[in-house]
Amino acid sequence: MGKKLIKSTAIGVATLSSFVIANGVHAEEAVNPPTSPVESPEVSLTASGVGIETVSGVIVTNGTAVVTETPTEATVDQAATIKTAADQAVTDQTAVVADATVAEEATAEAVDTATGAVADAEASKTEATDENIAKAEEAVEDTKTAISEAESNANQAAQNTAAAEAKVDEAQATVNSDQAAIDAQQTVVDNAKTAVDNAQAVLDGTGAAAIIAERDDAQADLTQAQSDETKAQSDLTKAQEADAKKASDLATAKETETVQSATANETASDLAQAQADATKAAADLVNANTVVDKAQKALDGTGAAAIIAERDDAQTDLTQAQADETKAQSDFTKAQAADAKKASDIASLTQAQTQQQATANQTAAALAQAQADAKTKADAKAAADNKVAELTAQIDAIENMTVPTLSQDVIDAYKKFVASKTTTNADKLWDAINTWSDSQAYTDATKNYVTPTDTTVADPTNLTDSQIIALSQYYAYVMNGLRQQVWGVQNLVVQDDSIQAIKAIVAAYESENKSWSTGHSNTALNAGNTYAKWTSENLGQTSSTTTTMSALYKQIYDSAISTLRRDYSSKYGHVVNMLGSSSSTTQIAVGYNISVSTNGVTRVHAVTFVDDSAVIATPYDTTALKAELATAKTTQAQATQADNQAQSTLASATTANNQAQSALQATTTQLNTLKATADQTPAAQAKLTVATATRQAAETRLANAQQAVDNLNADVATKTKALEDAKAVQTQAVATDASAKQALVQATTANDNAQATLTATRATIASLEAIADQTPAAQAKLAVATVTRQAAETRLTNAQQAVDNLNADVATKTKALEAAKTQLAAEEAKLAQLKEAKSTSEVVLAEAQSKVKALKAEEAKIVDEITVLKAQLTEQVAKLAALKNADQVLADAQAELAKAIEAHTAAKATLDTEIDKLDQLLKNQRDAKAQYEAVKEAYTQAQIVAQRQAINDTGGQPIAITDKVGKIAGYFDGNQTAGTKLQPITYSRVEKYRQLPQTGSQESLLVLLGYTALAGLGLGYAKKRRRG
Template sequence: MNKKTLKTLATGAAITLATVGASNVSANTQYGIQLNRVTGEWQTVNNATGEIVKSVPNETYSSYEEAEASLMTSTVETPVATETPATETTAVEAPKTAAEVQSEVDAQQTVVDATATEASQAQAEVDTANQEVSNAQSAVDTATQAVKDAESNATKATPENIAANQADQTANLADQEANATETDEVNAEITAQTQAVADAQTAVDTAQAEKDQADSAVASKAADVKAAQDALSGTGLAEAQATLDQATKDVKTAQDNVTTATTAVDTAKKADADRQTKIDAATTDLAVKTDAVDTAKAKLTTAQDTVKTTTDAVTKATDAVKSATDALANVDTVTIADLTQFKADKESGDSDFMTDSGADVIQTSTVSIGKNSKTVIVDIDNLTNEQKISASQLYVQGLAQIRQGLNGLTSTAVTQAAIDLAQLRANQYEARGTNPLTDGHIGAGVENLIRLGSKPTIQTEEDLKRAVYDALLGTSFADAPSNWGHLRANLNFANNIGIAVANINGNYWLVVAFTNEGTPITNPNDPATLQAALTQAQAALTAAQTASDEAKAKLTQASSDYATALEAKTKAEKTLADATATPIQTQVAENNLRLATIALQNAETRKADAQKAVDNFSANLAEKKAALATAKAELATAQATATAKAEALKTAQANLASQQATLDSLNKERDALLAEKDRLVEEAKALAEELNGYLNAPAILADAKATLVEKQTALTEAQAKAETAQAKLETVTAKLNEENAKLAELQAEYATVKDLEDKAKDNIIATLPDGTVVAVPKTAPTADAKLAIDIDAIKQALDKGQDVKVVDGKVVVTNPQAGVAVTQTATGEKVTYSRVERAKTLPNTGEQTSLLALAGVAVLSGLGLAAARRRRG
């Protein structure tokens, strides 16, 4: 039994607290000892507040008594009065009715329904967001492929491929011209052949009509012969009259045919006029389209030439920039630091100050030696004149800045005379063969001598120039040991400078000579000049590139315009071909009129002959015989004519078939040419598109990358939106679960309260001092007759896991509860609990009267207890 104290229980009706038991109940104390079977701990509980004061593992004590003795003494230091209070003073919450709980259930159901609707909306938002993510991913995939295609196109946008494209365009132009020429020729042949077919058809129609007429004449003459014979024999007048009647009808029919044929001629003339109008319009349109093609072709050719020219210009400008860049990279550049402090110290005459500020100048000045000098090997014993000039130019570049900063002088140059003077002095010092430090200068001393060291230290032109630079700085700013004499020489001696190297007994000295003689040698590697040349070359490259870009853009447009014009011309050619292919109707109609007229004449002749045959019946015998002879002669002539006309028809038909076959062949050839023209147009458009892709490859790639970034951003936003929607869905779902749980609790509480209300009709609900809720039948014995139940005994038995029943008013302890083992120890009984086994065992539902059955607690459901706990908490 769970002994956790329940403070209150809602019952819905006024429930009287009933006292169960007598004197044993009054033995309550402030603290109680219980074994919590959920946690497996012995707990000291404040009976008044329900607070757990102390907890120890269940293995600590072997029995309830042992636990009580230990925990009570360790928890309660002073005795607590055990008198039973006369009145219950514990505050009890107002109980709820079933109707109130039902109202809460209905309200909570409304919350659940609203939350479920919100969850459905959240799910719809998730579905929409996921679809947007899918769409955005598809867009990213497409954009990614576009970038790959653009990158692939960019790798193909080489000068070679562009040149190949131009060659293909040129070939396409040539093919177009050949196709146009051949098409014109075939069209001319078709025009002539169409007329030949028309003529052949007319000949066939005429031959057919003449044959029909000849056959009709034969029949008519045969009828005349028979009529003449009948006239001689005196019979056949009725038949002759019938023939005359038929001939009269045939004349009428032939006259109607002539009228119809005449109308057809007028209609045919109008149709042919419309045909010609269409042909003229198509011819004019084709001429315009042809001019447009010729213009577009000329522009394309010009654009191609311009692109080639501008591309060559870019190449040359690029080479010029590279040359200028390389030249500038090989420039020797000396930058002397600010001389303000050194100049002030020099003017003050303080050598120490000059030494200090001079050291600063040396430290902060810089030199950059051209990269080619690193690989040029020099023989310091045999310097070339070019090497002397180059080293002298480096010295002069720095010295000019020093003179400008200290004296304001600007005229300092390298001359061949100065170099020759330096070499002369070097030769003289070598010939003297003594140390200049001890023996001084030769003669007037118009040079500076600076110790270079041993030969191995100067192997390349760079080594030589750095030594010259160091000599310049040393003689100018570190010359205190020489009482600044070298500085005075640098500043005050002649304008022109030249250097040489003297080998004095294995020690090398730099000889810097000063003179006003000679013509200044222009420095080909002057940094300012080369920088200006580079700037100019870069400007020229920019201009050339701009012109090239413009030319390529024009070429791209010209290619597109040409393809468009070509396509328009092709459509115009097809339109003209269709108009021309329409047969001429006037010639046929006129021929039909001519044939109808001939048929009318023949019908009239047959009518006249039939009339003669009728009239012949009234003639004399001689006339009848003469008429018969004439009829026979005319029959023979008609038969011969019919035979000739039949042969003429066969000949005309054969000729028509031949002419039609030729026309069909020409039409097939023209169709093939038109198909080829379509292919050439598509090829021209593809070449124009390919050229555009080559010439605008960087822009196309940039656009593709920008689009990819845009689509990736959209995908990221869509994913974030989807995550937000998913989070919202999870939150709403969790809220829905929580609200459903609350609803379930309220529904359970309602069931419990409703059950208690139903039970309260026949029972009294009471709470035992340990918090146990019991229901006592209202028909239970009065206070005098109530059974005295030892609550402590029941409590101890339950704590040991034993079942309890009441027999004849006495407490009887039966077997331990499932999952509870009771063993005897030296100090008493030890109770061991197994929550697993207890959970597996069904409650005892037999007929024994347990304490719970006695007290009526069985009417309480677990949900009701849970509801009571919730209200207490």
């Protein structure tokens, strides 16, 4: 230890010496050169001797350099080169020592580790008693049981998660089905909107090409929808086949599980017996070894105290073993009772599951039927609702139309005028009409009236037959309304012949091409007699410009009021033609048309006829519509009642099915949990068997120990015989132990295989049970495909109707538009209901997903528990192995310690050698530095002396030049101060050796840092030596 401390201290001192060595050469003021050596101050070090090359005229001893002759510049250069080489050698060796130090520390750590391992092995050997080994084995078995239970729990948790994920899948399927239904219904709504647009376009008389194109697109969509429905039907068949196969596979897997479960129970029992046999064989071997040892000691006459102590220990162990066996027997009884209850519960649950499965199948079938029936009833109700809405809209449209409301004064005055067409009565009628024109009724008649809306283009030069019929019917409607107020009758009608007659009359007027002033033309009127005999004609003027039917309807309405106000000059003849002259109910035919002559005259013709041809039904009579509406409402009420009943049945079927499926799922989960729970009996049986074997071994041990005590005083022959018997038993125990261990390995393998096979089968069952049936989703897709096909058919029907309505009359077109709007409203309401249902389904889905998340967290928790238990088992198995192999483990640890000590000894030797080398190199560096600085200073002083001598030789006056500390650095001639530059004497190798550092420059810093660090290494090493 002393040597290492000296070395370490030397390193630090050497480092400091690099900076405390001072140059001992001073300039003298004497003129003559020095005649005695110039010495440097000395630093006391422990080492001696010179290991460097010395230059001529210098003596180096222990870091002190003495110059014996004036050096030359070449001598100084040589000393500098020697110093540089010494510095580099120290730097290189410092790195070597550092590496050796790291290697020594590593081997020292290895010694510490090996020493700890030996200590642990010695502790294990001390701990390796039979009792502790038995406890360690029991701990291993307990942990294995805990792992088995945890893995069972993990399997059950996985099954629970799978079941919950199946619920998520079902909920997701419901949401998807709801979305599919929404998408399908959205298509229906879009089609209904298109139908409304088409009906409006037909009524407006525009978009014929688009309407035809819609019909073609609808046909194409129907073809695709039919194809999709066919595919959905095929997919449903495949899904049903897949579900049937799954059911078959599940049944087969359950049968296999029953067989494999029995096999696993048998192998578990065999394993328990093998563990018990191995435990007993190991205990018997230990006892046999003890008996041999005690018999030998008895024969040798030694160890009596130990033999007696063994007998006492054996008695204590037997008492404990008997208590353990009693507890194991009690635990075994409880385990059998628990397993019996579990088997009974499984049988009951299996029976309940079978019954619940049958019930669930029935409720599922009932639900499917209820769903189908509810859809049929809902469709019937929707159709009835649409019919009622359509008829109601038609009736409202007619009843909301208005005719001018006459005052009672006008009515009375008109009747008096008709009875006596005097000027006085005409004046009174005029006055009554003027008074009426200032009334609110007149304002309503002219400002707040309602006429038919029909934006179909109407060309007065070429009205179609349907347009002539429509105008004639509206004219009759307005005039009948006025006649109803005056006479209480509505006797104007439109007949087939009156339409043909008015067309002939208009053609005749146009052929005559007369001016407006010519008035009525009997010739033209008679042209219609071929069809019907005319009785009166009212003429009016209008424009020939193309317009709309709505505008022409408004003209008819306005002309009625205008005629009332402006017909005084015509003796109210036109008014009489409009309002009639009596309350006769005899039908009068009417025709309304427009003629446009080539001379530009445009006439409006309102002609009455006497005719008996077929009457064209008026679109403004609501009697038939109301009768039809009453029938439709009856149908609606019946459909609503049927729909309510179907929805109630569906709700009940849904509840019943949900309850049945939930009950089945709960029973299945409970049953799977019980099946996945390992029987308690095998483990309890194993512990009881081990306890029994331990007790038997303890009895044998006590008997042997007692025999050994008895043999203490026996004769030599008896002791010898006892020893021979013990050795024979020992030999048999060794063979039995080896055989038991082999049997245990085989039983363990067989049980592991059986349990793994059973676990795989149960996993297959859980996997199959977790797979949702494909049939419900396929049925839902088929239902959507069917609805889509039905929607496509409806769309095509509507589109075709729109095409057919292109040439229909206004009333038919208006009716079609209202029906389309009603259908759109109904379909939009249904879409809203579907979206609400989806919102409910999404809530169910979110709840199911939340449950899966919680179950997965629980599953992860169990997995973490298993990981901890397996790590614990690894430690316990290692500890058990260490206890059973304590002697060998200790021997191995001692061998490793010996190797580590040997390696550390070699590393320490290497480090010592390298530090010795560094010590010498540091001395060399010290000496080289002293030599260089002494030579350099002597050379400089010689130059200063020569300078002084030169000034004296020339008769000058030498004046000393000093540095900042007062040291003479050169001389100058005091007699030649003017213009003379003072030049001190210095030595520099910069021009020749730019790479060579000056004294106190870079290499000194390197030495400080490097050597100080090295000193730390040296001291640290010395400390480790002291610890060692």
